[in-house]
Amino acid sequence: MRRTVLKVVAASAVLTLASACGNSGPGTGSGAAGADVQVWALEDAAVNPIATRSIADFNAGTGDNVKLVTYVNDAYKQKLQVAMGSPQAPDVFFNWGGGNLKQFVDAKQVEPLDDLLAKNPGLTDKFLPSVMDVGKVGGKQYGLPMIGVLPVVLFINKDVFAKAGVQPPTTYAELLNLIDVFKSKGITPIALAGSQGWTELMWLEYLLDRIGGVDKFKAIVDGRDGAWTDPAVVKSLGEIQNLVKRGAFGSNYASVNYDNQGASKLFATGKAAMHLMGTWDYSVQKDANPKFITDGKLGYVGFPAYEGGAGDPKAVVGNPSNYYSINAGSKNKAVATDFLAKSLTSDAYINGLIEAGQVPPVKGIEATLKAKPNSEFTTFTYDLVAGAPSFTQSWDQALSPSVSAELLTNLQKLFINKITPDEFAGNMAKVK
């Protein structure tokens, strides 16, 4: 109420000044009879057209006016944080699930979707359960998957492997052995974009999952005492420093940047033999080095098993999906929920994602995947996720932003031997 009064007063005062007005206020609709609903998402050349199409279909069917607004990664997170709870907030917003979503839920800004799921019983059954779980906070569903699964896998340069006469690693001991082999041949064993902490984080995620099992990170997420200083965590950190010492990443990895394809190029040109990265790197390679894929040189395997480790070698880490959630302060909740129910599982949307090379977290799409391009890779990805006992979300998404920021800083220090595993664990235990 107070806000509307303020609005009227301020608007009349500033009306003379305002050269252009955003569409946050009422009455700036396009003249359509329905509600104006803003959907915020990330800039994504592959997915945005599909989303736009499904929105157009929805608008045509209902007379509503749903609009997609997109941002690049870092800008998006900041804008969302600042806009939520203000009149500029979106009605439907893209998020990463997990800790990223939890902070909005804690601030009571997200609408639970339980009613929607109760009304549409088919919806829950359509998605892979491990992926749905990441859209839950405190046992309630707050987000629905809206994009393909993106697990982290070990990419293999088959060409380099064949020339060295070796096979992809299935165990950690084999991986260590391969590092020595490639190093002796003057090839960087593993490409690593070490100027960015999130690429280094993938190593810690998989090592802890294999060494200590899936519960060790759960304890960290739940903020239990001693979770960071757990022996399994310290051991994983130690393994990372062993890898660095062994020369697994070469000597100049800390200068390599992922965003300008520094690591992907290193790997595709055969200067590096392996690359641990999210499955999105397949699309990156396809755009930048199409021949690398068409010549059949790009291989991929799951992360190797760790002898004597407590974790399941089939478990995966990465981004289960991204999610759409509904702003609790939205004036158009009914339309927004309707939009999620109708568009996210429509055949057009899911097939569109598959066309774009994505692997939607939806049951029973194996046949469709096989009939489409890149089927070898998409099928591998789908089987990997569908067969995984657990799908641990990327730590920097699962933890709160303030903990993530500290985590990435400490990890970079660990990778350049500025701190020991014990110091790392101690530093993280102090972060609130």
Added chain:
Amino acid sequence: MSGKNRANVPAGVLATVWLIIVAVPIYFVVITGFRTQDAYIEQGPLDLPTRPTLGNFTSLFELGFTTYLVNSLIVAFGTVAVVLGVALPAAYAIVRNPSRQLKIAFNVFLLGLAVPAQAVIVPIYLIITRLQLYDSLLAVILPTAAFSLPIAIVVLTSTLRDIPGELYEAMTVDGAASGRIFTRLVLPLSRPGLVSVGIFVGLGAWNGFLFPLVLTQSDEQRVLTLGLWKFQSQYGTNVPGLMAAVVLSALPVLALYLFGRRHLLSGLAAGFGK
């Protein structure tokens, strides 16, 4: 002047070295703009493109580059207009009137010289939304101008102090009021200072990144610096596309520079040199 030339040999060598250091990255930017994505991956950074393409430039216009360009120009010129419009009268009053109030005002501006914009971005956001200006170009122009005021006032006051007092006296004896003195004397004689402030503030607004990022959201209000981010997807950057955008966005400034070089140099001398 032969003596002067000889002394300049070491400086000339240094200038040549620095020229190469400047030229190589610029060459890289321009040349990369004409590459295809896969050529960028295959070739060395300084190789001439084997298959030069204009594709990056044409796709820029499809991506709405024109809108961004116009927005950036509006922001740059709008900021300069606001800054000069309020700073020159203020500088005039500060220089010509030794009252306590104006002394305090001047010191407030001096203190604001080093307030980092990012330190106060959150309150700025709240103020702009309260004013109902969010997601308009005015939302970018106003804070950018406010943060440019201190430097503008400092430079303009020092320019105005260089106007000999006798000129003011002469006009006063003729019975001219402040307003007339301002238009007849201050305005024409402060032109070099205005030029240097205009350039400095304009370039700052042109390159501004944080204010547009936080204070605008729709594509219609996007400026060039944010438009460059279009070439960054969730998982990487299209470097050639980005470089093409950089080349295009540099052209308007280059044109302005070539056009106003003489004014710029004399303005800078008057503004910062005394």
Added chain:
Amino acid sequence: MIAAARRERPGFTWAAPAVLFFLALGILPVFAVVYLSFTKWNGLGDPQWIGLDNWKSITDDPDLVNGIVKTVTLTVVSWLLQTPLALLIGVWAAGPQRGRAALSTLFFLPLLLSTAAISLTFVSLLDPNFGLAADYGKYVGFADGNFLGSDHALYVVAFVVAWQFVPFHTLLYQSATRQIPRSLYEAAQIDGATGVRQFFAITLPQLRNTIIASSVLMLVGSLTYFEMILLMTNGGPGTATRVLPLHMYIKGFVGFDMGYASVLAVLLVAVGTALSVVVVRSTGYHRMASDREGA
């Protein structure tokens, strides 16, 4: 006093728009940040008052001291690198050699590029495997091209900052050198002073104010400077290039700990203000030469 009555005196009204404008968008936000520094807020919902907790946690923040050290280092290194370069090139470019206009234009080019563009360009050029760093790194002591990932990353950043800003300062010196009366040099010539002596006896003293003005801009700029570092190294490797403004940015806009970030912001504003005062006092900008000619 009688003489004063005959003088025009533009009143406070002339300065009012600028003052009010700056108070609203420049000073008011500073007070808001001071308030926020006593609250706990992640940008969502409303800030909660927690008193001095944020201020107390300064002592637990190892990155704060690191940030101050890095900021001071970057400022000093930048000044030492940029001032001699800009001064010498500026004086040289003011000389009589042919093709000066074309050369000046070339020098000016970096000013046309936005910070974001410059940062991304240098990240590509400094790629240790594919950039220039790979081929030429060995000639400057970086055998594996590990520029941005080494302990020397801060100096590399200082170099790129210089690349961006030397042209501007060069322009300042060039235009100021042109203002030096020729008669001074002619007199020196008659006294038999050589070029080097002329430079130290005439050029340098005549440029004193320009050196001060250019240094002020560098100092003040260094406190607000973080965008390039954010895009080039993000403060890394580890915290090797994490200057104070960037530290604040990461705390506030990556970690969304707005309360503590506001503490850092207040510190930044305080340091900036102190620096401004020192600079202003030492340069005499504050003297209100309203009655005298700008002697």
